[in-house]
Amino acid sequence: MKIHEYQAKQLMKARGIPVPEGRVARTPDEAVAAVAPLVEASGNAVVVVKSQIHAGGRGKGRFKEHPDVGGVTVVTDGISGGLAATESRVRELAETMLGSTLVTIQTGEEGKQVNTLYVEQGIDIARELYLSILLDRAVSRNIVMASTEGGMEIEKVAEETPDKILREEIDPAVGLADFQAGRLARGLGLEDDAASNFVSFVKALSSAAVELDTDLVEINPLVVTTAGEVMALDGKMAFDDNAVYRHPDVADMRDTTEEDPAELEAKRSGLSYIKLDGTIGCLVNGAGLAMATMDTIKHVGGEPANFLDVGGGATADQVTTAFGIITRDPNVKGIFVNIFGGIMRCDIIATGIVEAVQRVGLSVPLVVRLEGTNVELGKQIINESGLDVIAAEDMKDGAQKIVELAK
Amino acid sequence: MSILIDKDTRVLVQGLGKTGQFHTDKAIAYGTQMVAAVHPSKAGTVHTFEGETDHTGVAGRADTYRTQVPIFADVRTAVAETGADVSVVYVPPPGAADAIMEAAEAGIRLVICITEGIPVADMVRAKRYLSGRSTRLVGPNCPGVITPGQIKIGIMPGYIHQPGRIGVVSRSGTLTYEAVYQLTQLGLGQTTAVGIGGDPVNGTNFVDCLEMFNADPDTEGVIMIGEIGGTAEEDAAEYVAAHMTKPVAGFIAGTTAPPGKRMGHAGAIISGGKGTAAAKIAAMRDAGIEVAPTPTDMGSAMVKALG
Numbered sequence: 001m002k003i004h005e006y007q008a009k010q011l012m013k014a015r016g017i018p019v020p021e022g023r024v025a026r027t028p029d030e031a032v033a034a035v036a037p038l039v040e041a042s043g044n045a046v047v048v049v050k051s052q053i054h055a056g057g058r059g060k061g062r063f064k065e066h067p068d069v070g071g072v073t074v075v076t077d078g079i080s081g082g083l084a085a086t087e088s089r090v091r092e093l094a095e096t097m098l099g100s101t102l103v104t105i106q107t108g109e110e111g112k113q114v115n116t117l118y119v120e121q122g123i124d125i126a127r128e129l130y131l132s133i134l135l136d137r138a139v140s141r142n143i144v145m146a147s148t149e150g151g152m153e154i155e156k157v158a159e160e161t162p163d164k165i166l167r168e169e170i171d172p173a174v175g176l177a178d179f180q181a182g183r184l185a186r187g188l189g190l191e192d193d194a195a196s197n198f199v200s201f202v203k204a205l206s207s208a209a210v211e212l213d214t215d216l217v218e219i220n221p222l223v224v225t226t227a228g229e230v231m232a233l234d235g236k237m238a239f240d241d242n243a244v245y246r247h248p249d250v251a252d253m254r255d256t257t258e259e260d261p262a263e264l265e266a267k268r269s270g271l272s273y274i275k276l277d278g279t280i281g282c283l284v285n286g287a288g289l290a291m292a293t294m295d296t297i298k299h300v301g302g303e304p305a306n307f308l309d310v311g312g313g314a315t316a317d318q319v320t321t322a323f324g325i326i327t328r329d330p331n332v333k334g335i336f337v338n339i340f341g342g343i344m345r346c347d348i349i350a351t352g353i354v355e356a357v358q359r360v361g362l363s364v365p366l367v368v369r370l371e372g373t374n375v376e377l378g379k380q381i382i383n384e385s386g387l388d389v390i391a392a393e394d395m396k397d398g399a400q401k402i403v404e405l406a407k
Numbered sequence: 408m409s410i411l412i413d414k415d416t417r418v419l420v421q422g423l424g425k426t427g428q429f430h431t432d433k434a435i436a437y438g439t440q441m442v443a444a445v446h447p448s449k450a451g452t453v454h455t456f457e458g459e460t461d462h463t464g465v466a467g468r469a470d471t472y473r474t475q476v477p478i479f480a481d482v483r484t485a486v487a488e489t490g491a492d493v494s495v496v497y498v499p500p501p502g503a504a505d506a507i508m509e510a511a512e513a514g515i516r517l518v519i520c521i522t523e524g525i526p527v528a529d530m531v532r533a534k535r536y537l538s539g540r541s542t543r544l545v546g547p548n549c550p551g552v553i554t555p556g557q558i559k560i561g562i563m564p565g566y567i568h569q570p571g572r573i574g575v576v577s578r579s580g581t582l583t584y585e586a587v588y589q590l591t592q593l594g595l596g597q598t599t600a601v602g603i604g605g606d607p608v609n610g611t612n613f614v615d616c617l618e619m620f621n622a623d624p625d626t627e628g629v630i631m632i633g634e635i636g637g638t639a640e641e642d643a644a645e646y647v648a649a650h651m652t653k654p655v656a657g658f659i660a661g662t663t664a665p666p667g668k669r670m671g672h673a674g675a676i677i678s679g680g681k682g683t684a685a686a687k688i689a690a691m692r693d694a695g696i697e698v699a700p701t702p703t704d705m706g707s708a709m710v711k712a713l714g
Contacts, residue, residue, distance in 0.1 A: 106667075135527060137637045137674070140534045140608045155679045172532045213528050242500060242673065243526035272671040276663075287605060287671025288579020288634050291660040292702040295684075298663045299701050307664070309671040340581045340588075341564075371588065373564055395585070396703035 001239045003253045004052040006118040008217075008235035011250075015208045017201060018231045022120035024052075031094035034119040035087050045078035046122025047086060049093045051102050053112040054258040056236070061104030063097065064111055071102045071114075074122070090119065115257060123233060128221035129188055130154055131202065133170070133209040142170045142209060144202060146184050150221035176206040193228035201230045212250060213243035262325050269321040271310055278303025279333040279406055280399075281326035281364075283319070285310050285344060293338045296395055302403035305332045319352030323360045334406030336398055337368040346370045346378030354385040365390065365405035369398035408625040409554035409599040410574065410616070411517060411545070412493060414465065416558055419443045419491035419515070421506045422522075423454060423478060427497035430521075430562050432456045434495075435474050437559040438465025443477055443485040445494075445506075450480035463566040465557060482513040495551065495560050496520040503547060504529035511542035518610070519560050520546035527673070530608040537610070544610025548672070549602035550580040561602065563587075571596015573709060574620035576613055577632035578605050578639075578674070579660060582702060586630050586658075589706030598626045605672030607636070613643035621651055628654045628713050630705055631696070633687055635661030636675045640687040644694035654712035656697040658705050659684045 003011075009019040021041055023034035031049065038047055051058050051071040058071035073093055078086035094117055103111035128150030136143040146166045149157045158165055166187040168180040181202050185195040201222075209217050218236040225231060244251050256264055266273030272287065276294070280302045284290035287309045294304035306329065310322055326335055339349050353368065369392035370378045382389050390405070392398030418439055420431050423446040435441050435456045444454060457473040479485035482494065494515045498506040503522040510518045525547050537544060545552055551561010556570035567584055569591040577583040583602050590597055601616050603609055613631055620626045629651075633640035640659060647655050662684040664670050666677040677683050691698050699708035 135531075135607055137607050137639075141531055158679070172528070172535045210528060213526055215527070240527045240673075241669075242524045243528060245501075246526075274665070274668050274670065276665065284581075286579060286581025287675060288577070288632070288660045289581035289585065289702070291634060291664055291670050291675065292579075292582055292585075292658070294664070295660060295662040296701045296703070304663055307668075307670055340584050372567070372584070394703050396701050399701075 002054045007253045008237040017204045020120050025117045028094035032087050032091050038121045042121040044122045048120045050118045051114040052116040055106040057104035064101040124226040125223045126226045127224040130220050131222045132218040134216045144168045194224045197230040213240045274307040278305045281305045281332040281335040283337045296399040300399045316352040320356040323356040334365045334402045336402040341372030345374045347374045350378035350381035367398045367402040410619040414557040417442045417491045419494040421445045421496045422498035436461040437565045439558045443489040447480045449478045482509045486513045493517045500524040504533040507533045508536045517543050523548040546604040548606045549604030554599045569596035572627040574626040574629040575600035576616035582632050586705045593706045607674040614646045631657045633659045634675050636682040641690045644690040648694035656708040656712045658699045659687045
């Protein structure tokens with residue numbers, strides 16, 4: 001589960017991790033009202049207006065409706081023009097940005113609508129660094145990754161100059177040890193106050209990551225101010241979906257407007273669905289088999305319209321929901337149901353399919369491949385239903401049939 | 408022969424709720440020796456399992472069974488009283504990692520964790536707890552382990568299996584069934600099939616299983632089924648190239664998966680350009696593994712690899 005930058009900064013601030021002062025704005029008036037207190041508190045005439053969407057690359061991103069405006073814009077008008085100039089520019093920006101569509105390298109061409117802005121105090125930056133905490137599957141532990149190359153795409157740094165990335169493993173029984181935090185500080189070339197501030201920062205951030213069950217915490221850039229403070233200028237947090245149940249405060253931060261409505265509906269029904277761009281809808285039991293079904297469709301010359309795993313114990317209701325989601329996608333020209341019923345019996349699945357088709361209706365070809373427990377009974381139920389369903393011998397046969405029929 | 412479990416294995420079930428009961432019953436029907444259960448709220452009672460024997464499992468049994476399984480409050484007592492050496496965990500996610508650690512502390516040699524949805528941080532701690540101990544963990548989020556004709560531990564359908572010559576190791580449940588079923592239809596059968604699970608932090612990995620299959624005299628070839636995310640398949644390919652004396656066939660799911668999207672399994676995600684199917688398939692082919700183009704071809708890929 002992802003949250004917005006301003007929410008990540010709230011969580012950090014509550015744990016004593018330094019972040020710039022900022023205010024959330026959902027209207028131009030709120031954005032303007034944020035300016036005076038920020039300028040007053042910081043003594044800095046500069047503010048930054050930041051679009052809040054669940055995607056990276058906002059700074060370099062541009063609005064579809066206003067290609068000259070960036071997703072994160074620094075307002076310097078106040079340096080010569082005073083507070084009124086800042087407020088007027090912030091109003092102008094907020095009116096432009098709110099409700100517009102921001103396109104970044106991570107949003108895809110369609111972009112994402114900006115509904116929330118975060119207005120933040122300006123910071124006098126001496127250095128920009130990179131810091132993240134994420135799972136290293138090879139060692140089954142979280143690691144801290146740090147780099148002097150702040151503000152850059154870390155994948156690029158890892159590829160081009162891997163020696164510039166520092167790593168420290170977090171022992172789950174100990175946390176990040178002092179000597180490790182110190183080694184990171186030295187590796188980043190930090191001295192004096194900046195070094196000790198960094199040590200406190202990275203230790204507090206590591207503790208927060210463990211406490212909050214994060215999948216990923218990424219601070220890019222982490223800045224050292226001209227006064228030697230260490231601060232999270234940006235903040236990205238994603239959480240382990242399996243652990244959100246024990247963090248109700250984090251669960252409340254979920255912004256469902258950021259999620260695909262069909263994926264959300266699927267999740268609420270206990271299904272795992274991901275929309276893709278192809279024409280063959282898939283309904284499968286098991287994540288591995290669902291992926292493999294998509295691959296097989298592609299292998300025989302088609303394009304999958306979705307990933308959909310109904311799980312190990314799907315009910316007729318879930319299958320109906322799944323059919324509804326698939327058939328609502330206007331790109332779908334055919335549906336392939338691929339079930340290897342182990343513990344889940346084929347007759348139950350077949351009943352679910354028949355009920356679903358009767359309830360949802362069907363305007364595209366349907367190929368069904370059933371294998372496993374009570375397969376004969378399952379096939380019989382489908383054959384006797386009077387539905388126009390084509391039976392497949394195996395997965396590849398089914399994929400070939402549906403791709404042919406959907407042409 | 409087989410790996411990990413055989414007809415003499417004495418199994419303890421942790422978590423005898425609805426799911427645990429259902430699958431314990433199926434295991435007993437197959438012929439598995441289920442000797443104890445741990446479920447604190449039912450401690451001191453006995454659960455009676457009865458029904459019709461699954462004759463695709465252990466041969467030479469009566470047509471019906473009636474087995475009484477004593478329930479204990481904790482694993483240590485259960486082991487002391489019954490001599491259980493392997494445990495299977497059906498405990499729901501919030502307590503599952505704790506159940507794994509409890510089994511390890513009690514000296515269980517193999518813990519098979521079926522539970523799906525365990526928080527990653529819990530598994531990170533559990534793995535730390537297991538380091539330096541002799542307990543092996545399989546899973547979590549896996550179908551379990553089966554040695555056909557001898558013992559079935561987990562949620563896989565027994566009847567698709569057949570005692571035979573091929574070892575199966577897989578990150579995906581239903582794809583394991585797919586491979587097993589093809590091997591059965593081809594008459595090759597299986598020595599042991601191991602589901603290692605779809606989570607980012609798990610116990611036994613591909614390399615562990617390949618080593619065991621390599622050392623098992625009855626295993627003549629191995630099918631390994633991977634998916635996108637992580638580098639376990641690349642590590643396995645390296646092991647195969649350097650040490651494997653038996654033919655290996657394989658399949659990788661997720662060629663068409665988009666980056667950054669979690670494909671059902673928590674571990675199945677391409678992030679930062681890492682963990683793609685293309686990279687895994689290339690590493691496997693370089694190691695001499697016969698990679699099936701689609702899952703339907705897994706069995707025939709094994710036949711081809713056997714020569």
